[in-house]
Amino acid sequence: xxxxxxxxxxxxxxxxxxxxxxxxxxxxxxxxxxxxxxxxxxxxxxxxxxxxxxxxxxxxxxxxxxxxxxxxxxxxxxxxxxxxxxxxxxxxxxxxxxxxxxxxxxxxxxxxxxxxxxxxxxxxxxxxxxxxxxxxxxxxxxxxxxxxxxxxxxxxxxxxxxxxxxxxxxxxxxxxxxxxxxxxxxxxxxxxxxxxxxxxxxxxxxxxxxxxxxxxxxxxxxxxxxxxxxxxxxxxxxxxxxxxxxxxxxxxxxxxxxxxxxxxxxxxxxxxxxxxxxxxxxxxxxxxxxxxxxxxxxxxxxxxxxxxxxxxxxxxxxxxxxxxxxxxxxxxxxxxxxxxxxxxxxxxxxxxxxxxxxxxxxxxxxxxxxxxxxxxxxxxxxxxxxxxxxxxxxxxxxxxxxxxxxxxxxxxxxxxxxxxxxxxxxxxxxxxxxxxxxxxxxxxxxxxxxxxxxxxxxxxxxxxxxxxxxxxxxxxxxxxxxxxxxxxxxxxxxxxxxxxxxxxxxxxxxxxxxxxxxxxxxxxxxxxxxx
Amino acid sequence: xxxxxxxxxxxxxxxxxxxxxxxxxxxxxxxxxxxxxxxxxxxxxxxxxxxxxxxxxxxxxxxxxxxxxxxxxxxxxxxxxxxxxxxxxxxxxxxxxxxxxxxxxxxxxxxxxxxxxxxxxxxxxxxxxxxxxxxxxxxxxxxxxxxxxxxxxxxxxxxxxxxxxxxxxxxxxxxxxxxxxxxxxxxxxxxxxxxxxxxxxxxxxxxxxxxxxxxxxxxxxxxxxxxxxxxxxxxxxxxxxxxxxxxxxxxxxxxxxxxxxxxxxxxxxxxxxxxxxxxxxxxxxxxxxxxxxxxxxxxxxxxxxxxxxxxxxxxxxxxxxxxxxxxxxxxxxx
Numbered sequence: 001x002x003x004x005x006x007x008x009x010x011x012x013x014x015x016x017x018x019x020x021x022x023x024x025x026x027x028x029x030x031x032x033x034x035x036x037x038x039x040x041x042x043x044x045x046x047x048x049x050x051x052x053x054x055x056x057x058x059x060x061x062x063x064x065x066x067x068x069x070x071x072x073x074x075x076x077x078x079x080x081x082x083x084x085x086x087x088x089x090x091x092x093x094x095x096x097x098x099x100x101x102x103x104x105x106x107x108x109x110x111x112x113x114x115x116x117x118x119x120x121x122x123x124x125x126x127x128x129x130x131x132x133x134x135x136x137x138x139x140x141x142x143x144x145x146x147x148x149x150x151x152x153x154x155x156x157x158x159x160x161x162x163x164x165x166x167x168x169x170x171x172x173x174x175x176x177x178x179x180x181x182x183x184x185x186x187x188x189x190x191x192x193x194x195x196x197x198x199x200x201x202x203x204x205x206x207x208x209x210x211x212x213x214x215x216x217x218x219x220x221x222x223x224x225x226x227x228x229x230x231x232x233x234x235x236x237x238x239x240x241x242x243x244x245x246x247x248x249x250x251x252x253x254x255x256x257x258x259x260x261x262x263x264x265x266x267x268x269x270x271x272x273x274x275x276x277x278x279x280x281x282x283x284x285x286x287x288x289x290x291x292x293x294x295x296x297x298x299x300x301x302x303x304x305x306x307x308x309x310x311x312x313x314x315x316x317x318x319x320x321x322x323x324x325x326x327x328x329x330x331x332x333x334x335x336x337x338x339x340x341x342x343x344x345x346x347x348x349x350x351x352x353x354x355x356x357x358x359x360x361x362x363x364x365x366x367x368x369x370x371x372x373x374x375x376x377x378x379x380x381x382x383x384x385x386x387x388x389x390x391x392x393x394x395x396x397x398x399x400x401x402x403x404x405x406x407x408x409x410x411x412x413x414x415x416x417x418x419x420x421x422x423x424x425x426x427x428x429x430x431x432x433x434x435x436x437x438x439x440x441x442x443x444x445x446x447x448x449x450x451x452x453x454x455x456x457x458x459x460x461x462x463x464x465x466x467x468x469x470x471x472x473x474x475x476x477x478x479x480x481x482x483x484x485x486x487x488x489x490x491x492x493x494x495x496x497x498x499x500x501x502x503x504x505x506x507x508x509x510x511x512x513x514x515x516x517x518x519x520x521x522x523x524x525x526x527x528x529x530x531x
Numbered sequence: 532x533x534x535x536x537x538x539x540x541x542x543x544x545x546x547x548x549x550x551x552x553x554x555x556x557x558x559x560x561x562x563x564x565x566x567x568x569x570x571x572x573x574x575x576x577x578x579x580x581x582x583x584x585x586x587x588x589x590x591x592x593x594x595x596x597x598x599x600x601x602x603x604x605x606x607x608x609x610x611x612x613x614x615x616x617x618x619x620x621x622x623x624x625x626x627x628x629x630x631x632x633x634x635x636x637x638x639x640x641x642x643x644x645x646x647x648x649x650x651x652x653x654x655x656x657x658x659x660x661x662x663x664x665x666x667x668x669x670x671x672x673x674x675x676x677x678x679x680x681x682x683x684x685x686x687x688x689x690x691x692x693x694x695x696x697x698x699x700x701x702x703x704x705x706x707x708x709x710x711x712x713x714x715x716x717x718x719x720x721x722x723x724x725x726x727x728x729x730x731x732x733x734x735x736x737x738x739x740x741x742x743x744x745x746x747x748x749x750x751x752x753x754x755x756x757x758x759x760x761x762x763x764x765x766x767x768x769x770x771x772x773x774x775x776x777x778x779x780x781x782x783x784x785x786x787x788x789x790x791x792x793x794x795x796x797x798x799x800x801x802x803x804x805x806x807x808x809x810x811x812x813x814x815x816x817x818x819x820x821x822x823x824x825x826x827x828x829x830x831x832x833x834x835x836x837x838x839x840x841x842x843x844x845x846x847x848x849x850x851x852x853x854x855x856x857x858x859x860x861x862x863x864x865x
Contacts, residue, residue: 251684429572
């Protein structure tokens with residue numbers, strides 16, 4: 001026994017944490033493997049953490065821990081009065097990373113910006129199909145090909161975006177991962193060598209960390225970029241130890257095999273908080289989970305029926321059962337951390353008797369309906385089946401017979417958007433860019449009926465307000481419009497808003513300077529490790 | 532022996548074609564659509580969806596897709612992952628050594644403990660040793676891998692700190708993969724402590740993956756030994772006054788080995804199935820974890836190619852077991 005203990009002690013002594021004395025290495029136990037290292041074609045946060053937030057930068061960046069924008073690769077910008085021209089002044093002297101696989105000969109210029117966008121926008125760009133079956137999910141999803149008329153180089157350090165119509169969230173869109181700026185010089189070299197697919201395997205950008213190596217499904221290694229325009233990071237090396245199981249991530253943190261990890265099990269939070277060597281940061285997530293009625297189908301086309309059903313659902317019980325209380329009951333379609341959130345909204349009180357009476361008044365008797373439960377766990381809804389069971393029980397109390405249905409995830413997403421869909425769907429959304437438009441128009445706008453608008457709800461008054469806000473530059477004015485829209489939403493009740501989950505980030509107490517990000521991304525450029 | 536070998540080899544061809552049909556069609560029977568999953572909750576425009584399906588060649592008739600796929604395989608092209616955009620064969624051969632290394636250690640663990648345990652239980656039949664060993668084997672066989680893995684991690688890594696929690700080697704070590712086998716690469720790297728670290732990372736996953744095969748091998752060895760121990764030639768050997776070690780170790784065990792070798796061969800398939808869970812728990816970058824991720828993402832080319840390559844491995848193992856029979860029992864090869 002003694003021998004074994006000393007063997008283990010020797011091993012422990014050799015761990016990276018002691019090795020960190022010479023070079024500061026932060027180990028992040030990430031939740032999965034990146035799909036690739038080019039942020040353009042992907043939508044998963046896991047991929048963005050490993051690519052756009054480590055290796056790359058964007059013209060504008062989100063401030064740490066906030067959805068507010070700050071200058072990134074563009075040190076300043078100017079928006080024309082008609083909201084159609086965005087002129088960006090690039091930061092001079094920004095160097096691309098020098099790696100073992102490429103040594104840049106020039107600094108960042110407008111050509112890099114134009115290349116980074118045009119490859120996503122123009123079908124005839126040689127990089128548009130540089131891998132078979134590639135699709136530019138975000139760029140297309142945000143409507144960029146129709147929105148952007150041209151991107152022009154004014155001079156080496158000035159670039160101008162011309163839009164087809166004013167779009168207030170455009171600047172926030174440019175802070176998103178898919179808008180990362182790549183090196184055209186590196187791209188040209190890859191194209192010349194016939195190795196274009198390497199862009200997705202060996203990334204090179206201007207960001208805080210330089211990509212070193214990826215051992216598939218195991219480890220990603222980065223080192224601090226010594227030439228980083230915002231100053232070299234305090235840590236020397238960054239390692240992503242891919243650990244898919246949340247229980248194992250916890251064990252690794254407690255054993256000192258990693259410093260920080262995302263997405264802990266809700267059931268582990270209390271124990272983690274009780275560990276004196278650890279700290280647990282928490283933040284309200286920029287998300288919402290909802291139950292969307294199909295407002296095109298009777299009796300859910302009647303506002304009073306939807307309102308009655310909303311009163312029948314005990315949302316606090318869902319939060320308690322699914323999140324062990326670690327979430328917040330939702331009353332608006334946007335999360336409270338988002339600007340323009342209307343805190344004055346009065347939520348539907350949980351009142352089965354009133355619900356029953358309201359249903360009777362609406363002439364609804366012996367109603368049978370389907371409740372759709374997602375087959376997967378998402379940050380906004382950890383266990384949709386459990387939530388559906390609770391909703392089913394709540395509805396039974398008001399005389400509504402609910403049947404729970406579920407489908408495989410892709411099938412679920414596909415069928416749930418159909419206009420003649422039978423039943424109410426549990427689904428949710430995590431914000432992309434901190435702009436209310438990304439929730440209100442994307443999920444509830446008339447254009448999204450048959451698509452992201454799972455309630456198939458098209459209310460002209462609501463839609464006009466949201467559209468007007470989208471084309472208004474002044475944030476104060478936009479806030480007013482969005483608050484009016486939220487009031488209409490509440491009155492019309494196309495959804496039962498369920499919850500906004502809280503996100504937790506357990507870490508060793510030696511980790512300093514980490515800030516949780518409302519957009520759900522994980523950034524390590526401000527982090528230090530205490531000696 | 533050569534004829535026996537060629538005969539066995541020819542049987543593999545229809546088997547391989549059968550597997551390719553099953554691998555190709557089964558995944559398409561599942562509901563779901565890989566392109567739809569690329570955009571997650573964000574709804575993809577139907578026009579763009581059709582365009583991507585076209586780019587991937589997935590809008591062609593099923594039979595055309597199958598033959599194009601088969602043609603690819605015959606030229607060594609197993610396709611490209613829809614998600615990672617990497618060639619399947621390259622990914623497989625990057626990840627397979629990890630699975631092979633883990634499976635090898637697990638089966639060694641199972642054999643080294645399982646056969647002696649089975650022999651001991653047979654010799655001590657009906658005693659407390661027999662009951663204890665077979666009772667333990669039954670528990671091992673019934674143990675859900677996921678739960679067993681976590682339990683060991685919590686005890687040996689979390690509480691006792693004897694073993695690392697997961698991974699293949701301490702993150703302190705970083706050297707190029709020469710063979711893909713961490714034990715070998717760590718030795719080749721010349722880095723002090725690397726080999727010990729690789730060994731320590733293998734202990735818990737090998738135990739977890741080897742537990743079910745261990746139980747099966749122990750039980751099989753016991754019943755085979757019991758049968759052989761009652762044979763006349765064993766009684767004769769004992770009557771001749773041979774020492775018990777020679778009677779059991781040479782006369783009895785050698786004859787009892789044939790069903791045990793069959794069992795060990797069959798356990799390879801069981802282990803590849805078990806590797807799926809074991810690799811997920813121990814963050815072991817092998818093909819099991821890779822395949823599971825691909826099923827969730829409906830990454831058809833990976834599932835097809837991966838299944839086919841795994842089937843090829845199992846076929847090779849079965850062929851080897853057949854050949855081993857011939858070596859152990861000359862009557863079979865005639």
